[in-house]
Amino acid sequence: MADLRSEEEQLEAFKHWWQSNGKSLIAGITIAVAGIGGWKAWETYNTQRAEAASALYQQLTTVIQQPASDQRNKEANALVEKLTGEYDGSIYADYADLFAARIAVEQKDYAAATGYLRHALKHSQVDTIQLVARLRLARVLKAQAKPDEALALLNGVETGSFEAEYDALKGDLLVATGKEEEARAAYNKALTASREQGQSDPTLQMKIDNLGSQGDA
Numbered sequence: 766m767a768d769l770r771s772e773e774e775q776l777e778a779f780k781h782w783w784q785s786n787g788k789s790l791i792a793g794i795t796i797a798v799a800g801i802g803g804w805k806a807w808e809t810y811n812t813q814r815a816e817a818a819s820a821l822y823q824q825l826t827t828v829i830q831q832p833a834s835d836q837r838n839k840e841a842n843a844l845v846e847k848l849t850g851e852y853d854g855s856i857y858a859d860y861a862d863l864f865a866a867r868i869a870v871e872q873k874d875y876a877a878a879t880g881y882l883r884h885a886l887k888h889s890q891v892d893t894i895q896l897v898a899r900l901r902l903a904r905v906l907k908a909q910a911k912p913d914e915a916l917a918l919l920n921g922v923e924t925g926s927f928e929a930e931y932d933a934l935k936g937d938l939l940v941a942t943g944k945e946e947e948a949r950a951a952y953n954k955a956l957t958a959s960r961e962q963g964q965s966d967p968t969l970q971m972k973i974d975n976l977g978s979q980g981d982a
Contacts, residue, residue, distance in 0.1 A: 814852070821848050822857040829864050838868050849884075859889040859898075866901060870908075878905050896927050903934055912941040929958040933969060940976070949976050 825844040831837045841864065848861035862885035869878035882902040889895050899918060906915035916938045924931040932955035939948035956969045 815855075818848065818852040818855050818857040821852075822860060825861060825864055829867070833871055838872070841865070841868055854888065854890075856889075856891055856894070859885050859891065859894045862889075863894070863897065863901070866905075870905065875905050875909050892925070896922070896924065900927060900930055900934065903938070907934070907938060907941070910941075912938040916942070926962070929955045929962060929964070929966070931955075932958060933966070936969075936972060940972075945976050949973060952976075 821844055825841060825848065828837055828841045828844065845861040845865040848855075849858045849865075852858050862881045866878040866881040866885075869875070869881065879902065882898045882905065885898040886895055886902060889898065899922065903915040903918045906912075906918065916935065919931055919935055919938075922931065932951045936948045936951035936955060939945070939951055952969055952973045956966070956973070959966050959969065
């Protein structure tokens with residue numbers, strides 16, 4: 766699975782999420798908050814919730830970094846359940862879904878991984894998280910031998926900085942469906958995007974060369 770964003774990017778994503786949704790959340794409160802005192806109380810409540818969710822998230826990242834084991838998975842799943850249950854709609858719940866999906870994939874429980882990733886894709890309001898969740902879900906579908914469904918998930922998406930990853934996976938899926946010329950085009954797009962980002966992925970060129978070898982055989 767693709768790496769999660771750096772800590773700095775996660776914090777920026779959270780600020781973006783709050784700027785986009787904070788006002789609408791406050792506007793949806795059914796209990797009228799009267800006066801400055803009431804506003805301050807509500808502001809404090811939201812700050813405390815964010816801090817509590819952040820603390821749980823930090824615990825989860827620490828647990829995830831431990832070697833894979835039944836105990837690690839048990840602790841991680843308990844934290845995931847708490848984050849997604851008590852803080853659903855927050856960026857921390859989104860990341861909890863991604864972590865839970867990673868554990869499920871490690872255990873080859875693709876049905877569970879699919880559920881977590883679809884939840885993140887449906888409920889996250891952060892574009893970056895949606896792109897990561899969509900990419901990982903397509904990989905899970907590929908592992909389940911569902912290339913057509915995975916391709917449908919990837920097509921027509923504005924991929925932003927994930928263009929190379931998306932096109933590389935499209936190439937793999939197109940190979941799986943026997944569309945080698947389309948796969949070659951996808952791999953070439955991925956290679957170009959990778960180079961434009963200052964990266965080098967030798968496996969992409971190998972895949973392109975392999976398609977040429979197969980065509981010559």
